[in-house]
Amino acid sequence: MAMLEKTTRTAAVALLALALACGGGSTPEAEEPTAEPIPPAPSFATTRVLTGPDGARVNIAEFGTDEAYFQITGVRTPAAGFVFLGTVSDRGGGRIAYITQWDGDDYYPVHRETRPNGETHWRLFAPGLSSPLELEYDEALSAQLDGAALHATHVEQTRDGSLEAAQTFDREAAEAHHEEALARDIARTEEACGSVPAFDVRWDSVSDEVLLDTSVSSYCGTLLSAMRSVCRYPPGQALVASLERAECVWAEPETWSLEREGATVTWTVSQDTTNLQQKAHAALLAEPTAAGGTLDQAIAWFQTDVCLSADEEHVLVVHPHRREATFGISYGTAETLYHSPQPEMVGRGWFFDPRQFNEGNNSGFRGFDLRFYSHVEVDREAGTCTLTCGERESEWALADGERGVAILREAETRPAPFDREPYALARDQRGVYYYVDRGNTDETRRDYHVYRGRRGAMERLEMRDIVSDSEGEIFSTASGNLRLVVDQDEGSQWIRRGRPRPLRRVPVAENYHLIMHELGVYLGERFELPCDDH
Structure with missing residues (x-):
C-alpha cells in the first residue's frame, strides 16, 4: 500500500512539472534586470580634441573646476580607450599637465606648453611609448566632441571595474616585468662569463612603494654588470663560475653590502645608495680566490x-x-x-x-x-x-x-734606490756648474737638492727652496749668505753675500750625458734598472 502511494505522488509531481513546462498554470514570467541609469554629465567648460601621427587622438572635456575627462585613442598603449577622470595642474611657466592614476602611480598623460611667442605645444606620454607624441589642437573636432558620451563611458568603465583594474597597482605584473629585464641581463652575463649563478630577487623584501618608484631590476642588475666587468679576465671568470646562486635583497636607505657564504652571494641594495655598479665591482675585486689573495690581485697578476x-x-x-x-x-x-x-x-x-x-x-x-x-x-x-x-x-x-x-x-x-730626476743646470764663466735635482714622485717633487762644483767634483750644498712658483725657484742657505736663483726667463744667478754672479742656463734635456756621466753626482750609483746590467 505504501509503495502504491509513493508511486501515485511521483506521477502527480511529474504531471505538474509537465504542465508548467507547457505554459499551464498561472506562474508569472521572470522580469529582465533594469540597467542602472547613467547619472547626469557635469557641465563642461571646454572640450578639446588633439590629433597626432598615425591616427593618434586625445579627447579632453574639462569641467568648470580643475577636473577633466581625457581619453587616448589610435595609439598602441594599454591606456587606450579608457576615459580617465583627472585634474588639470598649472605647473608654472606656461605649462599645464593633466594628472590621473595608472598602475597605482601618478600618471601625467598630456602636457601643454605655451611659449613666450604665443605658440602652444601639446605632447602625449603613454605606457608603451618610447618617446612622447607631438599633438596638435583640432578646432573642428573639438567643437564636435560629445562630453556627455565621455562621461557615460567613464561611468560604465567604473561600474564594470575595468578602469579600477587599470589604475590599481598590479604587483604581479610589475615583478614579472623586472624578472624579464633581469633575464636579459642574466643572458648577457652568461655570454660574457661563460657561466652565471642562479639569480633571484627576494621580492618579499621589496615594498609596493619601492616597486612603484624604483627600477628594481636596474639596482639588482648592478651585480650582474660587475660580474661582466671582472669576467674580462680569466680570474674573474673563475670566480663567477665558483658561484651557484646570487640573490638581491632590498634594505634600508643608504645600505649596501656583498656577502658570500659558500657558493652563494647576497647583494643587498637600497634606493638611496649611489654608484652601486662601482661598489659591486669593488666588492667582487675584494673577494678571496681559490689560489689565495683577492680577485683584484689575481687580475693584476694576470695583466x-x-x-x-x-x-x-x-x-x-x-x-x-x-x-x-x-x-x-x-x-x-x-x-x-x-x-x-x-x-x-x-x-x-x-x-x-x-x-x-x-x-x-x-x-x-x-x-x-x-x-x-x-x-x-x-x-x-x-x-x-x-x-x-x-x-x-x-x-x-x-x-x-x-x-x-x-x-x-x-x-x-x-x-728603486734612485728616486731623483734632473731639474735645472747652469754654469758660470769659470766652468763651475750649479745643478738641481728633485724627487721623481708626486710626493717628493718639492724635495730639491742643490750641487755646485766643477765636473767630477760636485758637492751638495745645504740649501733649501724659499720661493717656488711658475717663474722659477730661489734656494738659500740657512744664514742667507748664499743664494741660487733659478729664473725661467731672466736667467739664473749665484748670490754670495749680496753680490750676484750671472749664470748661463744649460738645457737639462740636451745634457743628460753630462749630468749622469761627467758631473759625478751619481757616479757609481746603481739605479736598479735593467740597463744597469744589460
Missing part, C-alpha cells in the same frame, strides 16, 4: 708580464695600466724587486733612464723626450721579451703564468 734574463739571474716585471695600482717596471731578482714608477702617458714598458740615449726615439712624445727612455716589448704569443737600452737590445724569456705569479707572490718589493 703583469714577468721576464727572465737569458741566465735567469735577473727578473724584469712590466706592470699593467691600472688605476690606483702599481705602474711602471720592477727589476731585480726572484728574491728582491725594485719598483720604478713611470708616467702612464709614455706607454707600458717604457722607463726613464737618462744614462741611455737613442737618437731614433721621438724627442717630443706627449711632452716626453723618449730618446732618454728605454723600454721592454713583450710578445705573449711568442713568449719573449725584448729589452732595449739606448741602442742595445737583449732577448729575455717570458715566464709562464704559474712561475710568474710565484715570483710576484714571493719576491720582496722595494722602491
